[in-house]
Amino acid sequence: MTDATHPIHPAWLRATHWINALAVLIMVTSGWRIYNASPLFGFQFAKGITLGGWLGGAIMWHFAAMWLLAANGLIYLVCNVASGRFAHKFFPLSPRAIAADLLAALRGRLSHADLRQYNAVQRAAYLFVVADALLLVLSGLVLWKSVQFPLLRELLGGYESARRVHFFAMTAMVAFVMVHLAMVALVPRTLLAMIRGR
Amino acid sequence: MIKKPTRMTGIDGDAVVKQAARRLEQPARRLFLRSSLTLGGLSLLSGCAIVDEDSAEQVLMKVSRFNDRVQGWLFDPKLLAPTYPESMITRPFPFNAYYDEDEVPEIDAASYRLELGGLVADKHAWTLPELQALPQTDQVTRHICVEGWSAIGKWGGVRFSDFLSRVGADTSARYIGFKCADDYYTSIDMPTALHAQTLLTLTYDGRQLPPRYGFPMKLRMPTKLGYKNPKHIQAIFVTNTYPGGYWEDQGYNWFGGS
Numbered sequence: 001m002t003d004a005t006h007p008i009h010p011a012w013l014r015a016t017h018w019i020n021a022l023a024v025l026i027m028v029t030s031g032w033r034i035y036n037a038s039p040l041f042g043f044q045f046a047k048g049i050t051l052g053g054w055l056g057g058a059i060m061w062h063f064a065a066m067w068l069l070a071a072n073g074l075i076y077l078v079c080n081v082a083s084g085r086f087a088h089k090f091f092p093l094s095p096r097a098i099a100a101d102l103l104a105a106l107r108g109r110l111s112h113a114d115l116r117q118y119n120a121v122q123r124a125a126y127l128f129v130v131a132d133a134l135l136l137v138l139s140g141l142v143l144w145k146s147v148q149f150p151l152l153r154e155l156l157g158g159y160e161s162a163r164r165v166h167f168f169a170m171t172a173m174v175a176f177v178m179v180h181l182a183m184v185a186l187v188p189r190t191l192l193a194m195i196r197g198r
Numbered sequence: 199m200i201k202k203p204t205r206m207t208g209i210d211g212d213a214v215v216k217q218a219a220r221r222l223e224q225p226a227r228r229l230f231l232r233s234s235l236t237l238g239g240l241s242l243l244s245g246c247a248i249v250d251e252d253s254a255e256q257v258l259m260k261v262s263r264f265n266d267r268v269q270g271w272l273f274d275p276k277l278l279a280p281t282y283p284e285s286m287i288t289r290p291f292p293f294n295a296y297y298d299e300d301e302v303p304e305i306d307a308a309s310y311r312l313e314l315g316g317l318v319a320d321k322h323a324w325t326l327p328e329l330q331a332l333p334q335t336d337q338v339t340r341h342i343c344v345e346g347w348s349a350i351g352k353w354g355g356v357r358f359s360d361f362l363s364r365v366g367a368d369t370s371a372r373y374i375g376f377k378c379a380d381d382y383y384t385s386i387d388m389p390t391a392l393h394a395q396t397l398l399t400l401t402y403d404g405r406q407l408p409p410r411y412g413f414p415m416k417l418r419m420p421t422k423l424g425y426k427n428p429k430h431i432q433a434i435f436v437t438n439t440y441p442g443g444y445w446e447d448q449g450y451n452w453f454g455g456s
């Protein structure tokens with residue numbers, strides 16, 4: 001196996017990962033600006049960390065980046081599943097393995113020798129964030145077109161309930177990203193691999 | 199390029215002055231993309247000059263027009279917005295406009311006329327009693343605001359599709375435009391105009407539409423966001439020329455469907 005023919009991360013994965021990171025950045029920061037127009041809870045996001053300038057600008061960004069997020073996410077899922085990578089990278093996965101790896105990680109005893117292998121905590125976290133992104137897209141569809149997607153709307157408990165689902169799914173994604181970035185900072189070699197493939 | 203010149207016809211001098219005064223406030227809004235391109239103190243894109251502001255603005259506007267087409271394509275004319283029992287009506291129903299509640303226009307019921315224009319066979323102006331004499335219907339639906347909040351209300355009036363066929367409107371035209379007594383203006387697509395739940399409302403919660411909710415007449419579409427539902431309507435015109443709208447000309451999505 002040479003590095004050139006078998007990189008740690010195939011080129012399509014690296015491309016979709018970084019496009020996704022950009023799309024998520026735009027979606028989250030413009031979403032915060034939209035939230036500020038009518039806060040669900042008793043707080044607002046500081047204007048300085050939001051994107052769009054005013055509600056109309058934020059909505060334009062949000063409803064443009066949503067295509068990037070959805071199309072790129074679809075490419076990621078299709079390539080991942082069709083290539084068989086999804087099955088062997090993320091499975092097998094058991095609660096027992098997650099608990100064991102979590103414990104090892106907390107003790108600083110998790111091995112990072114082989115960057116080709118995700119440990120059980122990584123597997124769980126990545127699967128979680130993929131599912132969470134899907135939930136964000138589906139709840140977003142209900143907010144955007146609640147009349148046109150009646151089944152989805154009722155599954156999420158109606159328009160007002162979908163707003164809350166969308167908000168908490170965003171919160172979960174931001175929490176993932178913060179942990180994700182901390183992990184990358186702890187093992188910077190993974191970042192090089194995600195950029196260069198090696 | 200965000201601001202399109204607006205064609206306001208048939209309005210008095212006073213209104214023109216008021217309109218001009220409002221327009222003066224708007225250059226600030228025109229800059230929305232300038233500020234929108236910066237993430238707080240950090241310049242996200244403009245700072246590193248990857249894209250200049252004008253081209254970013256143009257791309258966002260193009261995507262917004264693309265989103266208009268997607269929504270037109272997604273719109274199912276037979277699909278109804280959910281309706282609710284009267285017990286679920288939001289009380290008090292929120293007031294919302296681009297001005298404060300004490301600036302709500304006062305309209306004299308006796309001299310009120312609804313003017314019709316454009317591709318309409320019978321252009322006679324309608325009085326309020328004439329509109330009230332048409333068959334009426336009502337519905338309890340959810341009003342969804344572009345800001346995110348929603349509220350349930352009960353509106354009653356004339357089914358817009360009935361009204362359009364009565365006046366001989368060309369329903370193959372693309373747009374229907376509205377001009378309002380509060381200088382608001384907007385426009386909608388024909389399929390939404392013909393939707394069964396689109397009403398020219400004359401009542402709110404069983405009573406004559408109060409000034410704050412758009413006396414004497416508001417177009418109510420549960421398939422569109424709040425800013426697409428004009429109040430205090432004075433003129434309706436059918437056209438194939440894109441008429442824009444008060445918020446739409448500043449960057450809100452034109453279709454604005456839900």
Ligand code: HEM
Pocket residue numbers: 013017020021024025089115122126127129130173177180181184190191192193194
């Ligand atoms: C700029 C911010 C980001 C950086 C620096 C970053 C970095 C990385 C790195 C280095 C890896 C490889 C981990 C390893 O090999 O052990 C990775 C994988 C991953 N990241 Fe990120 N990431 C960022 C943003 C995001 C965001 C916003 C999401 C999703 C919301 C995300 C989701 C993922 C997923 C799902 C994987 C696994 C992909 C796979 O193997 O299929 N990342 N990221």
